[in-house]
Structure formats: structure tokens, C-alpha cells
Amino acid sequence: MTTARRCPGCDLPVMPQVARHGQSAYCPRCQTRLYRGSTVRFTGELAIACACLILFIPAHFFPLITIRLFGVMIPATLPSGTLTLASDFPAVALLILFCSSIAPFLVSTAVITAQLGLKFRKFGLFHRSLWILEHLKHWAMFDVFLVSLGVSCFKVQDYADIFVGPGLYSLVLLQLLMGILLARLSVNRYWEAWQPETDHKQTEFSLHCHSCHMTQGDHSHCVRCGESLYKRMPHSIQKTWAYLLAATVFIFPANLYPISIFLNNGKRVEDTIFSGVATLVKTDMVGIAIIIFVASIVVPVAKILGLGFILLTIQFKRKVNHLQRMKLYRFIQWIGKWSMMDLFVISIMVTLIDRDQLLDFTPGPGAIAFGVVVVLTMLAAESLDSRLIWDNYEQRTQQPTTRTGQHQA
Incomplete structure (x- = not known):
């Protein structure tokens, strides 16, 4: 790598540094991996x-x-x-x-x-x-x-x-x-x-292409992939707030309405997420109850609160804890998919337990609302431009750090 570039995570201008085979170069400010040093x-x-x-x-x-x-x-x-x-x-x-x-x-x-x-x-x-x-x-x-x-x-x-x-x-x-x-x-x-970045002789490095991740001058379209260029993702905050507020609305029916209906010898039992967790605790399945509680209750709520906190700190231009907010954002991105666990469990149970009036298992109306919450919170995390977290941070060109990577390409 012989060209300067902007970090895709925080937009910091970073000077070139060679990473040896088996190592990776990371942004010194937000710890985003910039490239891997291998063939x-x-x-x-x-x-x-x-x-x-x-x-x-x-x-x-x-x-x-x-x-x-x-x-x-x-x-x-x-x-x-x-x-x-x-x-x-x-x-x-x-x-x-x-x-x-x-x-x-x-x-x-x-x-x-x-x-x-x-x-x-x-x-x-x-x-x-x-x-x-x-x-x-x-x-x-x-x-x-x-x-x-x-x-x-x-x-x-x-x-x-x-x-x-x-x-x-x-x-x-x-x-x-x-x-x-x-x-x-x-x-x-x-x-x-x-097409290597070095094929384009750049004299300025003001924009980072969100599609092909090439750093280049102030153009209307990327010189490598042809996509429109922008300093920040258009309407990122507005889109994230829209997804987040919609998810907040749907999280109430997702938790208040039954997510599953179990029929056992003519007895109908409707469980919300919380009552299902309580039932697992009563039947001595504490480990499973904890997994379901974390994946179906803690994770969706934590994603909404975490993204809301990040958005508020961006809009109120907080000048501290930038790295901590970046780590929180990455954690939200990683943990988001685990909310799907309850819906997967429902689909498996529906397949296994279907004996008409003797024993039956069907989803409840809460399952639809819960699915909406999962999708909206994942879209909210994807729509947020992480570079907005760092906009009021002191800008300066730095050398990327290198350390042994976990994976080689």
C-alpha cells in the first residue's frame, strides 16, 4: 500500500505503512482494520x-x-x-x-x-x-x-x-x-x-468512496466504481432515527402479545417472551431461559438504547468517549443477528410439534411484531454512518498501527 487513505470508520487521514505477512494495519484512532499485509x-x-x-x-x-x-x-x-x-x-x-x-x-x-x-x-x-x-x-x-x-x-x-x-x-x-x-x-x-488505487495519481485525499472504499479527491462520482461520492452518508441520522423509532413502537406489541401458542391435551397456553422465559425457569431450564432472555429481551432493548445514545451524542456534539461509542456501535452491529433466535426456535417447534388437538405449537401475533423489531434494528445499525461519531474530534494525519492478524487472506 503506497497511497494515503482515509479510514472508513472515522475518516482520519492515514499515511502509508507496510504491514508484514500475517499482520494487519489498523486505524490508530478508531481501530478499524485498513488492510492486511499478505499476498x-x-x-x-x-x-x-x-x-x-x-x-x-x-x-x-x-x-x-x-x-x-x-x-x-x-x-x-x-x-x-x-x-x-x-x-x-x-x-x-x-x-x-x-x-x-x-x-x-x-x-x-x-x-x-x-x-x-x-x-x-x-x-x-x-x-x-x-x-x-x-x-x-x-x-x-x-x-x-x-x-x-x-x-x-x-x-x-x-x-x-x-x-x-x-x-x-x-x-x-x-x-x-x-x-x-x-x-x-x-x-x-x-x-x-x-484496479489498484495507485493507478490513479491523486494529489488530494478528501473523500472516501462508500462503495469501493477508495480515497480520492473531491469528485461527484468515484473514479474507480462510478458511484456517487459524499462526505457522509446522505440523511444517515434521519434514516437511523426513523428505523429506531419504528422499532421502539413495535417492541411493545412484540413483548405484550403472545409470541407462541402451545396446545397440550386441549389446554391452550399463550406465552409472551417474558412468560416463556418464566416457564423455562419453573421447569428447571435456567440456562435456556437465560439465553432466550438475553437474545429476545435484552439484545433488542440494548440495540435501541445503544443506538439512541449514539445518535444523541452525535446531535449534541459530545467531544468525549469517541472510541467507547465506536466500540459500542461495533458491538451493536455484531450482536444484532442474535435476536433472530426466538423466531428460529418457533419455526423449529412448529415443525416438530404438530399433532392437531393433542399437541400443537403455533406462533402468536407477537412473533410478527418481534420480526419487525429485528429487521428495523439491524437496518438502523447499517444506516448509521460511524464517521459522524468522530466529526468533532481533532483531525490530524497519523500512522496506522500494525499487529498480528487473526486471519490471513
């Missing part, structure tokens, strides 16, 4: 993406688990809950399908199409593939689904015998490969392979 090789990512696509078939069509309920063997595949919910709760079913199947499939496919676009110089294919990698990687939730499957098994163990299916082994391996793939992915590397 660019995409063959490993291509092999992992192809392996993921191959594993999609057994992970989706073979049973994850099979239970024996009243003498009947009931298999559960990854998409079976979505198909069961589709008729009565299409929006919830679509959200579950998107996070458990569509998003990870698109991410794996985008790695392949990005490399095809790079090899054959097809800019449209290349650009769209990198957009998918940039925006959908946080929506690939195999890890959340696997934890939800474990929670569901604990819930049904009193009613049925549980048998592990071949699909579960495929899904675990698929999650491991997907985790490695996401850890290795760097959109910046793909853009540098398409």
Missing part, C-alpha cells in the same frame, strides 16, 4: 465458497433431527419450519428463510461470481457481487440457527425422543466453512485486484 490469493475463498454450495444440498434436504412423538417419527429439515409457517405467517416465514438460507446462499454465490467478474473483467457482475458481500454477510445466520436448534431440542426432550440426522452434520460443517469464508473476505482486496 492477495482468492483461490482459497473460491474453494470454500464452492464447498459451501455443495453442502447446501444435504444441509437443506436431509433431516437435521428426527423426533419420535407418540410413536410417530417426525423429521425436521432446515426449510421445513418456513414451509409450515408460509400459509399463516408469510412475512415471518420469509424473514426466517432469508436469514437461514437465502442470504448465506447469495453470499457464497457472490464470492464465485465476483471472481468470475474479476477474471473476465465484467464490471456489472463484479460490482453487484461485491454489493451482496458487503450488505448481506451480516444476514447469514447459520450460527444463530444452530443455537436455536439446540434450544428447541431442550424444549421437546420431555415430550419426545430425539435422533440426530445427517443434515445436522452437514449444517455444522457448513457453518464452520461459512465462518472461515466471512473471516477471510475483504471487499477492499477485490477492488484493489480490479
